Structures are given as structure tokens and as C-alpha cells.
Amino acid sequence: MSMDAAQEIASLEFSEVVAKHRQQIFRFLLASTRDVDMAETLTQDCFLKAYRNWSGFRGESSALTWLMRIAINLQKDHWRNRRLQFWRTTRTNAVDVDEAGDWLPSNESSPEQQVLARERIKDVWRAVEKLSGRQKTVFLLRFVEEMDIGDIAETTSLSEGTVKAHLSRATAKVREQLGGRK
Structure with a gap:
């Protein structure tokens, strides 16, 4: 199998994972942040990070568990990063x-x-x-x-x-x- 074919198969598999688990990841991040825009941003970051590391996913856990771990780490980083805590002063985008x-x-x-x-x-x-x-x-x-x-x-x-x-x-x-x- 050529490298292009392997990459295409990996991309198709990843898009299925995104379609299957995106709603759960978003719902968790929305419940965590209570900010639709931030949850959407973190969800996109989660799948971008997952895509970049998809070739290293060995299936030792379920894809959802792996994605949720990434989402939790992104959420923790978000809370630690004081520059991104604008939501505390304005709730215009809050749910x-x-x-x-x-x-x-x-x-x-x-x-x-x-x-x-x-x-x-x-x-x-x-x-x-x-x-x-x-x-x-x-x-x-x-x-x-x-x-x-x-x-x-x-x-x-x-x-x-x-x-x-x-x-x-x-x-x-x-x-x-x-x-x-x-």
C-alpha cells in the first residue's frame, strides 16, 4: 500500500471518529465552560490535536476515552491560562x-x-x-x-x-x- 493510500485510509477512519464523538466532546466542554464559543473552540482544538496524533493512537483505550482525555487536558490548560479567562468578566456568550x-x-x-x-x-x-x-x-x-x-x-x-x-x-x-x- 502506498503512503498516500495509507494516509487516505487514516483520514477516513479519523473522520468517522469525529462524526461519532464530536457531540459528546462538545457537550462535556460546554458543561465544563458554560460558554458556547469556548466549548466550540476547545472542541476544535481537541480534534486538531487528535488528528495530529492519530497515527500514534494505538487503540489501548477507546477513541472516546482518548479524545476525552485530550479535551480534559485542553480544559485544564484553558483554566490555567489567565489571559483566556475573559468569560469571568463578560458573560455575553455564556449559555x-x-x-x-x-x-x-x-x-x-x-x-x-x-x-x-x-x-x-x-x-x-x-x-x-x-x-x-x-x-x-x-x-x-x-x-x-x-x-x-x-x-x-x-x-x-x-x-x-x-x-x-x-x-x-x-x-x-x-x-x-x-x-x-x-
Whole structure:
């Protein structure tokens, strides 16, 4: 097989991976940053970095786990880089919590119940924002991405026990912020 043919096959495989996992990566980054533009930028950075390293991907983990690890590292770099933290001073591009509430499935039918559901969502987001970086990441991977403990451990390069500890602390803090409500 020629080098051009091998590169073409690798490109096709990578585009399938992008098509399959882009939404999950974006959703995680959106939940982490709560900024649509930043989540889109970090998602693009994630896939650019993955593409550049695609030939080195050995399949020791799933493609999603590998991509999520890249996304988490980009997210950490974003938070560390003070020059990019403009979102703290302006929320003009931030996701509106009421709008996010419309994205969630709801069986409530009355306007009053919908308002109460949106208020609960706001309360949860406020509580999540107060978590430490690792706790927030583990919490979002578990409850937004619905990953199991083993996948979270592999994605974050933490032991399962450490993931469970961070998840337990994060859940307790969120519950405490919500006044003990579930």
C-alpha cells in the first residue's frame, strides 16, 4: 500500500471518529465552560490535536476515552491560562441557564412546574461551579456524560478509588449547596 493510500485510509477512519464523538466532546466542554464559543473552540482544538496524533493512537483505550482525555487536558490548560479567562468578566456568550433548561427533557406540563425545574437546574449549576477542578470534571463525566467509574478513571488517569472519592465529595457538596434536596 502506498503512503498516500495509507494516509487516505487514516483520514477516513479519523473522520468517522469525529462524526461519532464530536457531540459528546462538545457537550462535556460546554458543561465544563458554560460558554458556547469556548466549548466550540476547545472542541476544535481537541480534534486538531487528535488528528495530529492519530497515527500514534494505538487503540489501548477507546477513541472516546482518548479524545476525552485530550479535551480534559485542553480544559485544564484553558483554566490555567489567565489571559483566556475573559468569560469571568463578560458573560455575553455564556449559555443562559433558562435556555439550557429548554434542552432538557421534561415531563412537567404546567408553566409553574417548568419554572421550578429551571430553578432546580440553576441551583445545580451554581453548586457545580463551586466544585474544585477535579471534582467538577469527575461530576460532569459521571452525570452529564453518564460515564461509568472505570471509564472516568481511564479518561482522567486517576485510580477508580480516587474517582469514587472525588465523585462522593462532589455529590455531597452539590447536595449540601442544594440544601439536602435531591
